Amino acid sequence: MRPSTFLFLIIFSACGESLDGDGDGFDELDGDCDDDNRAVHPNSPEMCDGIDNNCDGRIDEGSAIDGLPWHADADHDGYGIEGYDTTACEAPPGYAAELGDCNDQNPDVHPSADELCDFIDNNCDGNIDEEGALDAPVWRPDLDGDGYGSIYISRRTCSQPESYYILESGDCDDANASIHPAAAETCETPIDDNCNGIVNEHGAISCSLVYADLDEDGYPGSEQCLCEAEDPYLYSEASDCDDANPAIYPGQSESSDWSDDDCDGLSQWMLSEAPAWTEAGSVLAFAGELNHDGLDDLLTADPYDDSAG
Secondary structure, eight states: OOHHHHHHHHHHHHHTSOOOTTOSSOOGGGTOSOTTOTTOSTTSOOOSSSSOTTOSSOSSOTTOTTOEEEEEOTTOSSEEOTTOEEEESSOOTTEESEEOOSOTTOTTOSTTSOOOSSSSOTTSSSOSSOTTOTTOOEEBOOTTOSSOOBSSOOEEOSSOOTTOOBSOOOBSOTTOTTOSTTSOOBTTSSSOTTSSSOSSOTTOBTOEEEEEOTTOSSOOOEEEEESSOBTTBOBSSOOOSOTTOTTOSTTOOOOSBSOOTTSSSOOOBOGGGOOSOEEETTEEEEEEOOSSSSSOEEEEEOOOOOTTO
């Protein structure tokens, strides 16, 4: 083959080869910005996928076919208003995904806000200061007129509702005027007079003193005033003078530490161990707390003369 003929065939072959590498109908000369991706070309719809689908030099612009609706949110409370919308892959500044704001100039007014007693519709439900408002007082009926409202019935409203008379609570029996939190508990009634959840508790009117052996030394000494005896307060009389010390009880041997070990009302102290003695006339005297009863004690003895050996 002659050289001129070979050159002609090479040129012919190159001119006939397609420049559209991905077969989407567009090549680089036509504006295809990614000739390896059939979904990317000038006629492709823009999508929210992080690439420039339509080769206009922008990525995920507002015309994306799968963009989301956004609503103007001027007060930035997370809720927009109707009629001022746009579409975008991500929220533009000043826009929100949620609708429902009834006052886009007040960030405290939106569908998730707490209703308050302030003469406005805080939660955009169409009602103003409705029942259940966060700062509304709780009203209760006081059917027996004892000054205390029922603990079982109440309404939280900004203004006092009909038949709900009082804010004070605690009445556990609103049909009995003698039963309320300020009433005195008494053993004469088998009920909870003062509405504290306890019937005939310790110290009720007409209670009786009963005793327990809390240090378990066999002698009761701790007292309670009860309507009826109950464990461990089962004894009608006390004999232990220190029911917190099992080593002190009637019949115990007396020691020399100024404690009343046998509960006979008397104590002893060895003269050689007695503290802070002072000579007062013809006797030695000590004044101070000795027997741990909270009161000062006076201890006296004849002077001891050890000069005779």
